[in-house]
Amino acid sequence: MKKVLVVDDSAVWRTYLQNLLEVHGYTVEVAKDGLEGLNTFFSFLPDTVIVDYVMPKLNGVHFTRFIKSFSTFKNVGIMILTGAEETINPFWAKKSGANAFLKKTAPQSEIEKTVLEFVSQPFSIEWSRDLYTLRNEPFGELVDILEESLRDSTITKEILQLSEYIYDEKLVMKKIYNLFTELFEFDNLYACVSTYSHARIYAFGNKELAKPNFVFKKAEETKFFSYFKYTDAYYEGTERKIENAITEVITRREEPIGFITIENPKIPEVAERILALANYSISLIFDLLNYHMLLGSQKELEEITGAYNRHAIAAKMANLIDFSKRNQLSLSFVSIRLLNLRKLYTSKGADYTNELLRTFVKFLEEQLSDTIARIELGKFLVVILGKNVAQVQKQLNSFQTLLNESDEYRNLKEIEIEMNLFAWNGESVGEILEKL
Template sequence: MDKVLVVDDSDTWRTLLEKVLIEYGFTVETAADGIDGLNKFFDFLPDVVITDYVMPRMNGVHLCRLIRSYTSFKNVGILILTGADEAINDFWAKKSGANKFLKKSGDVESITKEILNFLKGNYISGWSKEVYKTRTEPFGELVDVIEETLKTEVINKELLSLVQYVDDEEYMMRKLKSLILDFVRADGLCILLISSSIGRVYSFGFYSDTTPHEYVKSNLLRAMEKPVTPSEWLLKFDSDASEDGFDTNNVKNFVISFGDQELGVMSFKRPRNAESLYYFMDSIGETLGIIAKTVNNFCDQRIATEIDFLTSLFNRKATLSRLKEYIELAKRRMLSLTVAMLDVDDFKEINDTYGHLFGDTVLKEIGKIFRNSMRKSDIVGRYGGEEFLIIFPGIKAAEAVEALERVLDELRNYDWRAVTGKPIKVTVSAGVAEFSDDTTLRELVNKADNELYKAKRSGKDRISVYREN
């Protein structure tokens, strides 16, 4: 830290502070009022601002709040000097963003000593002048500052309004993309959100036939210093392919943070004005952090209530909830719908022989096999114990049986020694039932369950299908 901006309408105090600070080795710039101070701030990019409270055109609190409205300036030190007879409202004192308030009452030596002690703090400007060259038009009057502030407030208010769609994250990200690209001219936008539970990538205009999705994800992660490792990933790429896809030479990445926590990355493809983009992103950085924190928390909480901890599949409640939704959809649109109930054969013997922890490893691996073998549109859930329920939207029983036969065959030939260290044999039995208009959820599940036990009684490691009489 070596750059200090002194803002005061008193020639005496400006001259005094400038002289003292220069003697102590600081590089000093001065300004005579709030507007002048704001313009000097963007031009000088100081590490510390020492400003008077009451000044012409704009006071010290307003100056402080404007500086703090930019994410890059969160670590700039700000000290506000107040006159002996000046009182500041407690609310504004707390909300100003200033690091310290200091009265000018008392002897000059004591005041300068307090200021020098303050300057020992770890303050620094995060704004790189070599990169940010946007503030070329100085603020003329307070009305210019107000106009700039109002623009920023309107944009941030619109962004925060998107939180109402938190229960439909993909729709929310599409709305966010549209809003951002209303202000930024770019050929595409990619948004990465990441939490310990799940990482998501929403890509708009970054897809091409020659650009693997994993390549895009890995390049976005490189923009972060210490990204967490999520349990799983969801990659959503729009279907409109571009010619060049993701090229690190034509993108600008911005890390989305909440406090010191990195929550994601926003990447722009071929932005037209990089300098204006940096300025814009800095003005909305805090709001984007709030949005990312909100959607990540919502996502984590939903996963915690819907996902089975052991297998990472949907739990029973979540699976039945989705089955209810698919039944309503099948009724309205006259779509096919099939369910299958599966049970691990002789699982009690596995537990009794090798222990419950060993059995948990087997269930976890079976869950992974089920999840990886099904279509993305299929719902795989752990129904309870060693039982699983799979929902096949849009297909008839015969097609579901074909998919299940492949899974059963994979389990028969699976190398369990590589996973468990034991040469065990694991098979499953399955019961299948197809939805018909007059079938309730409970009846459909019961039909599949009854067929499961028919498969068990018929020798296990097989599939039984419900057929109408």
């Protein structure tokens, strides 16, 4: 049964919304101000929140910004209620992370319809270890929340400043290690950053370091999975298991691009919280490191599949857009998402799945176009010049039929795909990639 938290300083509105939601089968808890709302949120862990804008101690926008600062709450739905004379600047409204806004002055039938439609959406909460401390140590004062926010912004700033050293990957990793040694006590730090085909792993510490295979084995106890073919280790380690450690998987565009493992933290809860706070900013740095590596290597093709990498396809698309404009040719784009790629990696292994991906790209080249890029771990872009949308759609229908019926490519039936087709309508390369 889905859970909804109602936060409002008006007893009338709390009772009204609670009754409405409980009648429709939802489990509901209420709070009378922003501070109580936060503490109730961390103990109740709702899927959806309906929060008033103007409240004592903490308003609805600040409440929302704080909740959404936790990556584990990215899929929680938050609706902000506003009164007749209350206005929220559109920029700050969007940046607060709220999913919807509703005026309390709307007709009752509209309010009830909007609220029920909102809470019925597939919002959800994901359990995360960084909730442990907050669930057991409620915020007593607003200063506690400000201190938590200050810690978050300070760590973020310190990590993002490392972008000036992006030309020296090992130095960046060492500075991350040095930062963490100032924040909490531990023995060793292992940091892995990876493209879709290549992983680079570093280690720093005061105690005996473990070899990369033991580090990866420990990381895989969490949700991290090995999908790359090549691994470069930039340290010497010994043959020993890692027993006591915590791992934070670093994700970008919802896909893993590495991890950080902390061995023997003195206070695990502190280390876990700081790693969770640092995840987003580290992901930006890791993404820059990967981009810099691709630029430096001057490689255009992704090593596992043979498709263009994200950097190379941007330049290729710019040339094709210019050519299509000058020659008045149609230009179409097909985005192909592999829906079960993670499942294949974990169930069939990296070697089998990567070979399957190579075969898939070969099939795309034969049937659609030779301009193919791997733009995310499980997403490919096909660029087709000289055909309009109707012609490409016909081509896609034939592609799907052949994919289902071909004996030569029967192993590709294991892949679940989702395809989206759109024509170029004057967008820049960045806008096209953002649309994908």
